[in-house]
Amino acid sequence: MSIAVNLALITARIAAAAKASGRKPEQVRLVAVSKTHGPGAVKEALAAGQILFGENYVQEAQDKIPAVGPGPSWHFIGHLQSNKAKVVAELFDVVQSVDRLKLAKALDRRAGELGRKLGVLLQVNVGGEAQKSGCAPAEAANLAQEVAKLEHLELTGLMTMPPFFDDPQRARPLFAQLRELAVRLGRDLPEGAMRHLSMGMSGDFEAAIAEGATLVRVGTAIFGQREYS
Ligand SMILES: *Cc1c(COP(=O)(O)O)cnc(C)c1O
Numbered sequence: 001m002s003i004a005v006n007l008a009l010i011t012a013r014i015a016a017a018a019k020a021s022g023r024k025p026e027q028v029r030l031v032a033v034s035k036t037h038g039p040g041a042v043k044e045a046l047a048a049g050q051i052l053f054g055e056n057y058v059q060e061a062q063d064k065i066p067a068v069g070p071g072p073s074w075h076f077i078g079h080l081q082s083n084k085a086k087v088v089a090e091l092f093d094v095v096q097s098v099d100r101l102k103l104a105k106a107l108d109r110r111a112g113e114l115g116r117k118l119g120v121l122l123q124v125n126v127g128g129e130a131q132k133s134g135c136a137p138a139e140a141a142n143l144a145q146e147v148a149k150l151e152h153l154e155l156t157g158l159m160t161m162p163p164f165f166d167d168p169q170r171a172r173p174l175f176a177q178l179r180e181l182a183v184r185l186g187r188d189l190p191e192g193a194m195r196h197l198s199m200g201m202s203g204d205f206e207a208a209i210a211e212g213a214t215l216v217r218v219g220t221a222i223f224g225q226r227e228y229s
Pocket residue numbers: 033035056077078161201202203217218219220221
């Protein structure tokens with residue numbers, strides 16, 4: 001199926017999931033995850049009205065983002081080393097995968113040099129899996145306090161990537177855990193600092209919406225299977 005058709009189907013499913021849990025469709029935004037797919041695929045999605053895109057790899061984004069040109073808003077969602085902060089602060093509007101203060105400070109410094117403000121979300125490892133990025137839930141409050149002080153970053157919420165389950169309903173307690181954490185942290189943070197919950201991917205975005213997701217990150221269901229070379 002074409003990217004435009006896939007986008008229409010996903011958008012309809014997002015709206016239905018939002019309504020089913022008493023939320024408004026416009027409270028959930030779709031981040032189209034275009035990693036491994038070329039600028040042509042992004043342009044096709046853009047032509048179909050998709051504005052928001054997510055990328056995981058710095059080097060790939062360095063080629064792709066200029067090739068696509070103006071129009072999209074780009075979110076970085078992958079693991080990020082502090083020495084790549086400069087490039088990411090130049091190319092992206094939002095970094096969803098901030099999981100340590102060193103990285104936040106590097107992004108803040110680069111954003112300051114560029115005279116811009118960079119949106120950030122804190123990635124939290126709610127599943128506690130050893131191989132996944134993200135700070136531990138117990139560290140999140142401290143990290144949020146420190147990040148909120150950084151002048152060139154705007155903290156807007158939390159992101160998570162729970163373990164893969166065949167049955168997406170099994171991820172729901174973890175999505176709920178992220179929502180509850182955001183509520184708790186929000187009490188001691190500036191207004192709006194916990195307004196976004198980025199959770200849910202191709203296989204489980206409806207379960208995430210039922211638990212309050214405001215950003216869902218969907219790749220495969222829009223662009224098809226990824227091929228890694
Ligand atoms: C690749 C990726 C996605 C998209 O996953 P799909 O299963 O293809 O929808 C979402 N979030 C992150 C952090 C990813 O790395």
